[in-house]
Amino acid sequence: MAQFLLNISDKSKAEKLFEFLSTLNYLSIEALSEEEINISEDEKGLMISRFDNAKEKDFTDLDDIMKKYNIK
Numbered sequence: 001m002a003q004f005l006l007n008i009s010d011k012s013k014a015e016k017l018f019e020f021l022s023t024l025n026y027l028s029i030e031a032l033s034e035e036e037i038n039i040s041e042d043e044k045g046l047m048i049s050r051f052d053n054a055k056e057k058d059f060t061d062l063d064d065i066m067k068k069y070n071i072k
Contacts, residue, residue: 005037008062010062013062013066016066016071016072017071018031020069020071
């Protein structure tokens with residue numbers, strides 16, 4: 001099993017993504033509020049380090065992903 005935590009600032013895009021993901025029968029989606037998510041200081045440090053060391057090629061624009069998979 002793999003788990004993902006996504007932070008999507010544009011609520012309308014997040015809703016479209018959830019709509020698409022809910023059509024996949026091998027996924028279950030659980031929406032959590034910010035207060036329900038506990039991230040340890042070690043995990044925060046790891047994420048900050050990854051962002052600090054990331055190169056532009058490591059990032060993909062959400063609009064490009066939506067076009068690739070024909071998500072409207």
